[in-house]
Amino acid sequence: MYEKHLMICGATGCLSSGSAKVQQALEDELAKRGLKEKFRLVMSGCPGFCEVGPIIVIYPDEVFYCRLKPGDIPELVEKHLLGGEVIERLLYKGPDVDAPARFYDTIPFYQKQKFNVLHNSGIIDPENIDEYIMRGGYRAFSRALKMEPMEVINEVKKSGLRGRGGAGFPTGLKWEFTYRAAGDKKYVVCNADEGDPGAFMDRSILEGDPHAVLEGMLIAARAIGSDEGYIYCRAEYPLAIKRLKTAIAQAEEYGLVGENILGYGVNFKFNIKEGAGAFVCGEETALLASIEGKRGMPRPRPPFPANSGLWGKPTCINNVETYANIPLIVREGGVEEYVKIGTEGSKGTKVFALAGKIRNTGLCEVPMGITLREIIFDIGGGIKGGREFKAVQAGGPSGGCIPAEQLDLPVDYDSLTQAGAIMGSGGLVVMDDRTCMVDLARYFLSFTQKESCGKCIPCREGTKRMLEILERITEGRGEPDDLDRLQELASSIKDSALCGLGQTCPNPVLSTIRYFRHEYEEHINEKFCRAGVCKPLFEYTIDPELCNGCTRCARICPVKAISGERKETHVIDPEICTRCGSCVERCRQEAIKVTPVRREADVSH
Amino acid sequence: MSAIKLTIDGRPVEVEPGTTILEAARKLGIDIPTFCHDPELAPNGACRICVVEVERARALVASCCAPVAPDMVVHTESERVVKARKAILRLILANHPLDCITCEKTGQCKLQDYCYRYGISESDFEGEVKELPLDDTNPFYIRDMNKCILCGRCVGRCQEINGAGAIDFIGRGFSTIVGPAFGDPIEESSCVFCGMCVDVCPVGALIPKAGVGKGRPWEVEKVKTICPYCGTGCSIYLHVKDGRIIGASPDFEGPVNRGHLCSKGRFGWDFVHSEERLTRPLIKKDGVFVEASWDEALDLVAEKVRDLLNRYGPDSLMGLSSAKTSNEDNYLFQKLMRSLGTNNVDHCARL
Ligand SMILES: Cc1cc2nc3c(=O)[nH]c(=O)nc-3n(C[C@H](O)[C@H](O)[C@H](O)COP(=O)(O)O)c2cc1C
Ligand code: SF4
Ligand code: SF4
Ligand code: SF4
Ligand code: FES
Numbered sequence: 001m002y003e004k005h006l007m008i009c010g011a012t013g014c015l016s017s018g019s020a021k022v023q024q025a026l027e028d029e030l031a032k033r034g035l036k037e038k039f040r041l042v043m044s045g046c047p048g049f050c051e052v053g054p055i056i057v058i059y060p061d062e063v064f065y066c067r068l069k070p071g072d073i074p075e076l077v078e079k080h081l082l083g084g085e086v087i088e089r090l091l092y093k094g095p096d097v098d099a100p101a102r103f104y105d106t107i108p109f110y111q112k113q114k115f116n117v118l119h120n121s122g123i124i125d126p127e128n129i130d131e132y133i134m135r136g137g138y139r140a141f142s143r144a145l146k147m148e149p150m151e152v153i154n155e156v157k158k159s160g161l162r163g164r165g166g167a168g169f170p171t172g173l174k175w176e177f178t179y180r181a182a183g184d185k186k187y188v189v190c191n192a193d194e195g196d197p198g199a200f201m202d203r204s205i206l207e208g209d210p211h212a213v214l215e216g217m218l219i220a221a222r223a224i225g226s227d228e229g230y231i232y233c234r235a236e237y238p239l240a241i242k243r244l245k246t247a248i249a250q251a252e253e254y255g256l257v258g259e260n261i262l263g264y265g266v267n268f269k270f271n272i273k274e275g276a277g278a279f280v281c282g283e284e285t286a287l288l289a290s291i292e293g294k295r296g297m298p299r300p301r302p303p304f305p306a307n308s309g310l311w312g313k314p315t316c317i318n319n320v321e322t323y324a325n326i327p328l329i330v331r332e333g334g335v336e337e338y339v340k341i342g343t344e345g346s347k348g349t350k351v352f353a354l355a356g357k358i359r360n361t362g363l364c365e366v367p368m369g370i371t372l373r374e375i376i377f378d379i380g381g382g383i384k385g386g387r388e389f390k391a392v393q394a395g396g397p398s399g400g401c402i403p404a405e406q407l408d409l410p411v412d413y414d415s416l417t418q419a420g421a422i423m424g425s426g427g428l429v430v431m432d433d434r435t436c437m438v439d440l441a442r443y444f445l446s447f448t449q450k451e452s453c454g455k456c457i458p459c460r461e462g463t464k465r466m467l468e469i470l471e472r473i474t475e476g477r478g479e480p481d482d483l484d485r486l487q488e489l490a491s492s493i494k495d496s497a498l499c500g501l502g503q504t505c506p507n508p509v510l511s512t513i514r515y516f517r518h519e520y521e522e523h524i525n526e527k528f529c530r531a532g533v534c535k536p537l538f539e540y541t542i543d544p545e546l547c548n549g550c551t552r553c554a555r556i557c558p559v560k561a562i563s564g565e566r567k568e569t570h571v572i573d574p575e576i577c578t579r580c581g582s583c584v585e586r587c588r589q590e591a592i593k594v595t596p597v598r599r600e601a602d603v604s605h
Numbered sequence: 606m607s608a609i610k611l612t613i614d615g616r617p618v619e620v621e622p623g624t625t626i627l628e629a630a631r632k633l634g635i636d637i638p639t640f641c642h643d644p645e646l647a648p649n650g651a652c653r654i655c656v657v658e659v660e661r662a663r664a665l666v667a668s669c670c671a672p673v674a675p676d677m678v679v680h681t682e683s684e685r686v687v688k689a690r691k692a693i694l695r696l697i698l699a700n701h702p703l704d705c706i707t708c709e710k711t712g713q714c715k716l717q718d719y720c721y722r723y724g725i726s727e728s729d730f731e732g733e734v735k736e737l738p739l740d741d742t743n744p745f746y747i748r749d750m751n752k753c754i755l756c757g758r759c760v761g762r763c764q765e766i767n768g769a770g771a772i773d774f775i776g777r778g779f780s781t782i783v784g785p786a787f788g789d790p791i792e793e794s795s796c797v798f799c800g801m802c803v804d805v806c807p808v809g810a811l812i813p814k815a816g817v818g819k820g821r822p823w824e825v826e827k828v829k830t831i832c833p834y835c836g837t838g839c840s841i842y843l844h845v846k847d848g849r850i851i852g853a854s855p856d857f858e859g860p861v862n863r864g865h866l867c868s869k870g871r872f873g874w875d876f877v878h879s880e881e882r883l884t885r886p887l888i889k890k891d892g893v894f895v896e897a898s899w900d901e902a903l904d905l906v907a908e909k910v911r912d913l914l915n916r917y918g919p920d921s922l923m924g925l926s927s928a929k930t931s932n933e934d935n936y937l938f939q940k941l942m943r944s945l946g947t948n949n950v951d952h953c954a955r956l
Contacts, residue, residue, distance in 0.1 A: 278777070280777075295773065295774060297774070299647075299648070299649075299650065300648050300649075300650035300667060300670040300671070302671075302672065449778045449779060450777065450778045451777065451778065452777060452778045452779075452781075453777060453781075454755065454774060454776065454777050454778060454779075454780075454781025455651045455755070455757070455774075455781075456650070456651050456652065456653050457651075457652055457653055457654075457693050457696055457697060457754070457755075458653055458689075458692070458693060458696070460755070460778065460779060460781060461696035461697065461699065461700060461779070462692070462696055463778075464732065464733070464778070464779040465696065465699060465730045465732055468730075468731075468732040468733070488692075489692065492688065492689050492692035492693075493692075494664065495656075495664050495665045495685070495689055496653045496656050496664070496665050496689040496692070496693065497653070498650050498651065498653065498667070503664060
């Protein structure tokens with residue numbers, strides 16, 4: 001028996017902030033002191049709060065240590081593990097708490113979250129099936145084995161679950177179509193391509209609780225009558241793939257996968273297909289083509305995969321998070337619990353990845369219907385550096401931005417769509433007053449243009465021309481009718497492109513024009529980028545009223561563009577300045593301002 | 606299953622389930638433009654020029670691959686449809702050479718036809734234009750990928766019908782092109798020069814070399830005949846101008862080949878007007894061929910035939926004709942041989 005369990009986050013976020021070194025230090029320390037039998041160290045899934053990683057949570061003490069360094073380990077072992085003393089300086093501290101917070105229940109980041117899909121993440125060892133089973137795992141599947149397919153499907157329908165991959169299609173209905181489709185061979189496919197830049201919800205689920213996804217797929221297989229499944233996971237997720245493989249092998253060993261599962265006479269085989277990371281391969285028909293070994297290009301629907309999918313066979317394709325919801329629904333009494341959370345049209349929870357200018361970056365799971373304000377300010381801790389909130393981009397390259405006026409919007413499929421964004425897969429990128437909305441639109445379009453599969457003309461050629469117009473605007477060569485051109489092109493592309501990529505990629509442009517038209521106009525007419533992002537469209541100017549001549553700016557400037565004597569007002573030479581912004585960060589007086597380019601005469605052409 | 610009733614441009618029509626909107630419209634004589642549609646290939650839906658407005662559908666629908674549904678109401682030339690088609694044409698033109706004056710495809714180019722139909726003469730988008738090298742290293746056709754609109758018909762034909770798999774899409778986004786693997790010249794690919802891609806290309810991206818500069822499509826007479834190369838008997842059209850063959854194309858209705866040809870039938874007609882072609886008989890004298898008159902040559906043959914007949918009987922004779930002569934000539938030739946008493950007649954089909 002172990003005395004304590006130490007769950008060290010082994011997910012990609014914490015790995016990048018150094019959790020592997022912390023883990024090594026802990027291993028070494030425990031080995032050195034001969035304590036390996038007493039304290040169990042687990043590389044767990046992600047508890048979400050990437051901002052403060054590396055994280056170790058100690059059970060049964062319920063202590064959450066964060067921002068750990070290898071140097072902290074001897075003290076942690078000595079004082080906490082052996083001495084039973086909580087080390088205050090390693091607890092969570094922040095402007096949102098008065099005193100250091102000890103555990104999930106007092107850390108504000110976790111207060112409004114609702115752990116459904118992530119209820120095991122960070123709690124269990126994802127490489128140990130017993131821990132999953134101990135927390136109720138595979139009970140839903142064994143229950144489903146005793147049910148008729150339509151009974152299972154009806155429960156999923158009743159739960160109101162909608163696909164978490166982006167479009168929000170009712171999952172139960174999709175299963176029913178696949179169940180009713182004629183064919184003796186059917187496939188279950190899991191979409192783990194997760195191509196939105198900045199999104200990592202699915203990765204976290206796969207890394208933190210892979211059995212939940214397998215169980216969801218097994219239940220789907222039972223419901224539609226399938227004996228084979230594919231998990232399409234991008235090769236950039238090696239840890240997720242490794243954990244999936246381990247999980248599959250363990251489930252096989254336990255007779256949950258393979259032939260004659262649990263004696264019920266049904267078979268199931270998992271395959272993992274590693275994708276090369278093309279965004280468009282997340283689109284279901286392109287994904288299926290890619291599994292078949294073809295170039296990942298979408299094809300027209302109908303026929304939908306439910307009728308003709310992988311190798312022309314009826315195929316049920318769902319997202320990782322969708323499958324991870326299934327065991328919660330199909331377990332005994334699951335539906336009744338499930339429908340208690342969420343809104344009328346959007347049931348359950350949604351996992352979001354918080355990124356951008358937000359203080360608490362990381363992963364959160366919230367009940368549907370929560371407002372964006374609660375997510376961004378209560379969970380996310382507001383804007384980094386106390387700056388002003390400007391907008392949040394929801395749904396990645398297919399979504400749109402939502403301005404401050406709409407922050408009280410409830411987060412559900414329909415409200416977000418109405419606001420010009422989409423739920424998407426769950427990426428939320430927060431922007432402050434230093435984000436240029438034209439540049440943001442340009443960024444997303446350059447992404448979709450590069451990722452367009454090249455098949456259809458509106459998307460392949462149209463996004464190129466939209467991108468060129470946006471590039472012109474951000475370079476100061478915008479023309480008055482560019483906005484009309486953009487909108488007209490955008491509506492044609494949306495109306496005529498073949499797949500969801502093309503049909504939604506104008507959204508970032510349309511929504512920024514809808515809410516931030518004045519910024520476009522300022523770029524085009526006044527050749528000014530207020531946010532200080534589009535380099536040809538602003539200058540840095542030192543406000544003589546605020547400058548106290550501390551020389552900090554002049555010393556950091558890499559190109560020596562700033563001159564001025566100590567204690568006297570400094571001046572920036574715009575001809576030399578490269579707009580790198582180092583001085584702005586340096587100035588304690590906030591004296592360095594973004595100003596329009598001073599022109600001798602009108603140089604617009 | 607019973608027929609499906611729908612309305613297209615205000616006119617009712619009844620079709621079998623599974624029919625596409627495009628096919629239903631064609632039944633009514635309504636002409637919907639298409640670039641990428643190919644009845645012999647799996648639905649593709651790439652070019653989007655065929656979009657139509659279906660009432661109550663969220664977006665426009667590609668008529669070439671969308672099946673009809675009961676009580677569907679379709680508009681094939683509504684304002685919204687025309688706007689989308691014009692946008693597509695403007696987008697193509699922004700990245701397409703406007704050298705129709707010298708382009709071999711002029712007069713049978715779908716891009717030209719549709720630009721004419723929708724009044725698009727130039728593109729208002731300024732920006733990057735593709736600049737790709739011509740691939741004309743092979744003797745048969747030129748690949749000018751600057752003109753390619755990436756409809757994918759060539760790829761589909763090459764993969765799904767020929768099975769050669771010589772070409773596919775390469776790259777993504779704006780830099781997508783169609784070509785052989787690794788950007789190799791077509792001659793170094795698995796291309797067998799069947800020319801099927803050339804026949805379906807809606808624009809001037811794939812051009813047979815033989816006809817370059819030799820005549821405009823409307824000056825050319827297409828003479829339907831049977832390919833004389835082998836025993837398969839593919840139906841072809843010889844393209845004839847001023848009494849000379851300047852090209853050939855398959856007969857898509859031909860019962861034997863239904864649009865397919867081999868490289869010889871498709872491209873191998875230059876011999877007809879070759880300078881090196883024999884026009885007079887030759888007789889070998891002292892080991893060298895010497896030109897002779899027809900009388901001299903025929904006398905010689907007759908004399909030798911007679912001699913053989915007398916000495917060894919008719920079975921000692923055999924006639925070998927040429928696959929490149931006309932069917933009528935070959936008919937007469939076998940008749941002649943049989944009148945001499947032998948059934949030993951053949952021709953050099955397997956060349
Ligand atoms: C361009 C594009 C990219 C997509 N990427 C993903 C993805 O990365 N993951 C995903 O689950 N769904 C993605 N989708 C949605 C899928 O096509 C499909 O709707 C989804 O996998 C269905 O599962 P669900 O019903 O569980 O959401 C993408 C769609 C498009 C058009
Ligand atoms: S919309 Fe874009 S990604 Fe989708 S098929 Fe067309 S070119 Fe490919
Ligand atoms: S000529 Fe025939 S084999 Fe060669 S690329 Fe074209 S279709 Fe393929
Ligand atoms: S070469 Fe011709 S047939 Fe092939 S994709 Fe280009 S336009 Fe289409
Ligand atoms: S002809 Fe229908 S999409 Fe090309």
